[in-house]
Amino acid sequence: MFRNYLKTALRSLRKNKSYSLLNILGLASGMLVFMLITRYVTYELSYDGYHEKKDRIFRVYKRDDGNVYQGTDQFAVVPAPLPTAMKAEFPEVEAAARVLRRQNALIEVGDEFFIESNLHGVDPDFFEIFSLEILKGDPNSPLTGRESVAISRTTAMKYFGTIDALGQTLKYGEEWSGKQFFMQVTAVFEDMPENSHFTIQLAADFQGVMELNRDDSQSWNNSSYYAFGLLATGNSFEGLQEKMPQIRAKYADDPIDEDGQESNYIIQPLADMHFTSNVNFDIAPSANKQNLLIYLGIAFMILIIAGVNYVNLATARVINKTKEIGIRKVIGAQKKSLLSQFLVESSVLVFTSLAIATFSLLLILPSFATFIDKPLAVDFATVQPWLVLLILGGSMTLLAGIYPAVLLARFKPIASLKGKGTVSKSNAMFRNALVIFQFTISGILILGATVLSRQLSYIQTMDVGFDRDQIVIFSVRDQGLRDQIGAFKDEIKTIPGVVSVAASNSLPNNISSSTSARWPGMPEDGERVRIYVNTADYNYVDLYGLELVAGRNFDPNIAADKKGILINEAAAKAIGWDDPIGKEMVRTWYGDTGRVVGVLKDFHQHSVHLAIEPSQIFFNDEQSRISVKIEGDLDRTLKAIEAKYLSFNPKYPFDYNYFDDVFDRAYQTETRTAELANWFTALAIVIACLGLYGLAAHKVQHRIKEVGVRKVLGASVGRILALLSKDFALLLLVAFLIASPIAYYVMNGWLNDFAYHISINIFTFVIALVLMLLVAGLTVGYRTYRAAVRNPVEALREE
Incomplete structure (x- = not known):
């Protein structure tokens, strides 16, 4: 039975090539955008997930009341004695490690010099807290003293051409301090994954780096160090946070400085580290979780627009299917078999689109990864990607195909054989609602992209008070x-x-x-x-x-x-x-x-x-x-x-x-967001226009005899074009009225993150409305013009 359904579906799709092409193009585009965005979002959410004890790892940062620096009073760095004191004072802390980051460290290996940006001084507990795979050396004691260093696989290959580098020596020194000392390689570890909040290439003994830099590891007045800890099993981060004031009370020289400034220490779980954007001097750049949710929302909206497209095109094609339905019912076809037939046809369209989208993903993903500067990839050698594709294809088949299938299956045989029963007020309202929904989303994206572009243009051209060129x-x-x-x-x-x-x-x-x-x-x-x-x-x-x-x-x-x-x-x-x-x-x-x-x-x-x-x-x-x-x-x-x-x-x-x-890099996030918004907006408009074309085809087909009669009675082509297009203009106007306040609220909130920004004026909305009407007018105009110039005799002959 399924074989017959499949053969019938393929014949139907071959017979209606333009219908099939429009559906496949819309669905494939929507799925491709959805897969790109969700791959990016899931990658960002995967940060630090590989650590075995990730649910118990935390860091400590501080909030200095009354010390606002670059818009925030929170700082990722703390005094060096803090982690040691926490481990000594609180049994809840199983392990604690200090980290001192040294950028642009000069490493000498033989006659060669290397500049390292990822040298860190760490305490031995660092290896107990974080899951670093030790390739060479003692996994239980990678560092053996003040002049020991553990290096990554990449660093070992760069310095020595092999990972078997135990016992080799490096000379590390700070030019400004005039001090240097030799470090012996006591461990080689596997490169930390790129989805780590921070990565380390050289992990030197903390105390040795401190002495080289002439720092005092006992001073509570110098907050230049990162602090990480491991919570003992059975304890909570909230419980540890409640005890943190005890540290301040015991070490009296820390909490209050000469200006009456108070430091409060904050416990933050590892899972939240990558998404903390309001902390000064963070150990690595962070991501904005709100932006990720916005991207994910856009992905779902574009996927829904593509599904709505299919529904619009399928219902517009109902008129051509009514006689087939009538004949099938007269010769005994049951509603269940009709539903199955049209769901198979939908599944062929959806999975063909999915295959094209997947192939396109493989072609585009490397360029997309370069653009957003993330190592995105899909491993089809594992089960997970195939399972995701199967769920996506099955969901789209049901969501997009069920309504047209039910609509066709419930036609009455006599009405179907007469070509009637395809149009009702409720069905027409439903299709109109779908178009309004599509263009509401498109309108929001158009308005958002316009505001993004205007703000970036404002930043790039504004008088910042200094020269930037040459x-x-x-x-x-x-x-x-x-x-x-x-x-x-x-x-x-x-x-x-x-x-x-x-x-x-x-x-x-x-x-x-x-x-x-x-x-x-x-x-x-x-x-x-x-x-x-x-x-x-x-x-x-x-x-x-x-x-x-x-x-x-x-x-x-x-x-x-x-x-x-x-x-x-x-x-x-x-x-x-x-x-x-x-x-x-x-x-x-x-x-x-x-x-x-x-x-x-x-x-x-x-x-x-x-x-x-x-x-x-x-x-x-x-x-x-x-x-x-x-x-x-x-x-x-x-x-x-x-x-x-x-x-x-x-x-x-x-x-x-x-x-x-250097100036432009400060706004790199906004620039990428604007470019992505422009591409997504353009694609959403194209997909929405495919749906609009489907609705126009439906309305024109339904009113073809009316057009013939009007032309016989002397109506001009322009008059008929206006008659057939006015409903669409009204739908777009309703969509624009819905989209405008939503876009204004969202984009005004985004602009408030800038101390200096443009204002969202009436001109912004006029641009968006004109663009929507122009694009929709071209889409609808093509289909209605074909109907308006058609020979009225041909239209009147149709029965």
């Missing part, structure tokens, strides 16, 4: 070169094409250090002013085009400017100075006072997500972050700069960036 930046990490920074800058200035050279501690778009502003005569009981601090030389202001609104820049001819200070307008306002020039301020970093020589116009020292805050620039011409303004041939000038750099024989390689690229 500036190259790089850091001088080699201590020998740092000692000659003045001579090095002078050498660069001699290169043709170099307009200006400046040295600073921070770039103008990311001033990361902050402190409390202090000045003689400040009120003792006044509210403290948080101020961001940068240091720079004489050329910094001019190179970046920072504008002075009062006073002057640092002057090399004025000796007192060695202690000069520049502040921005926000600082003058926060302190309450109407005329700041000549006012004294404490130079916190240097322990002395200096005088304000100039006031800078406010510039965005952070992302436009944050408001402009008070900032100050101290003079210092020996900083190691170099900015070079270039004109003319960039490549040739850069090669000359590199040659000058290498002439000083540094150990670190020459590594540079363009400042405008």
Whole structure:
């Protein structure tokens, strides 16, 4: 029986090639988007899931009441003694480990130098907490002392060409500290999966790294370390959290600093770490769980739109199937067999679409993974992908195919043989509701994509208060070169094409250090002013085009400017100075006072997500972050700069960036979101238009005799086009009225995450409405025009 159903379904689909093609195109597109998005979302949700004790692992971060930094008072780093104290004080803590991250660590192996960004100092308990597969060495004791190190498979192959690297030695040193020491490889571990919140390539003994960096592991006043722990079986994170104030009470020098700032320690389960976006100095970038849910919602909406498409096209085709149904019923076909027949036809369409979508997924997934910078893949050698595809295909068959099948199966034989019984008010209303639903979703996506694009355009073109073009930046990490920074800058200035050279501690778009502003005569009981601090030389202001609104820049001819200070307008306002020039301020970093020589116009020292805050620039011409303004041939000038750099024989390689690229990377998430939104919106519109085409075909077929009569009576083509199209325009208008407030609410909430943003004005809605009407008009217009120009005699002959 099933074989006969299948043969009949294939004949029917071959006979109606345009119907089949439209359905397959819509369903395959919807399924492809659904599979892409769900693969991305499931990958993000899989972070850290491979650890055997994942349900008991936690980290500790802190909240400093009264210390808001870059929009939040939460910090991922804590004092070094905290984990040790927790393990000693609380039996609930089975293991605790400190982690010290060292970026740009210089490793020497024989005659070769390597720059490592993933060297971490760790306590021995680290290997008890996290599941690292030990390939070589003692799994129970990977680290054996202060000069021991465990390295990853990739690092072992890079350094020694083999994973059998036990006993090999590495020389690790910090140029700035002038100290180096040899580390012996005591373990090699398998590379940590990429879906780890943080990865480690070299795990050195914590105490050894601390001593090399001259850090005090007993100080509660230096929060520069990450803390992880393992909860003993039978305990809860909530119970441990309730006990954390005891740590503060016992170690009195920690909770309160000189400004009355209180630190509270927060227990966070491992499962939540990857989705914490409001914590400063996190050990690795985090994901936004809200964005993932939005993506998942879009995936389901597009899949539903594709299913609605099928229903619309199937019901539009009902008229052509009525006589077949009548004949089948007259010769004895039961309702059950008719249902089975049309469900088989639906399943053939759905699974054909699914096969095309799966093949397309294999082609597109590598490019999609590169775009979102995630190692996405599907392993068809396992059962899980096939099970997911089977569930997806079966669900779509039932959801999309059941209504048309039931609609056809319930026709009465006599009415079916006369070609009647296919249109009812309830069925028409249902189809109209489906179109409204499709274009409501499309309207929301159009409005959302429009707002996203406008906000990104605003960010890229707004006056941020400094220049971004033709500036190259790089850091001088080699201590020998740092000692000659003045001579090095002078050498660069001699290169043709170099307009200006400046040295600073921070770039103008990311001033990361902050402190409390202090000045003689400040009120003792006044509210403290948080101020961001940068240091720079004489050329910094001019190179970046920072504008002075009062006073002057640092002057090399004025000796007192060695202690000069520049502040921005926000600082003058926060302190309450109407005329700041000549006012004294404490130079916190240097322990002395200096005088304000100039006031800078406010510039965005952070992302436009944050408001402009008070900032100050101290003079210092020996900083190691170099900015070079270039004109003319960039490549040739850069090669000359590199040659000058290498002439000083540094150990670190020459590594540079363009400042405008650094600026754009701060908004990489928004850029990707906007591009994805544009693609998804375009695809949703195409799929929705296929459904609209189906409804137009249905209505035109139903009113074909009416069109013939009207043409015989003298109606023009334009009049008939207007008659057949007005209903669709009304449906689109209803969809737009539903979509507008929803899109406004969602996008206005998204914009509120930016301190500086566009406003959603009437022009945004006009653009969206015109686009919807234009696309729908072209879709409906094609089908209705064919009916309007048709010979009326042919229409009147149909029975």
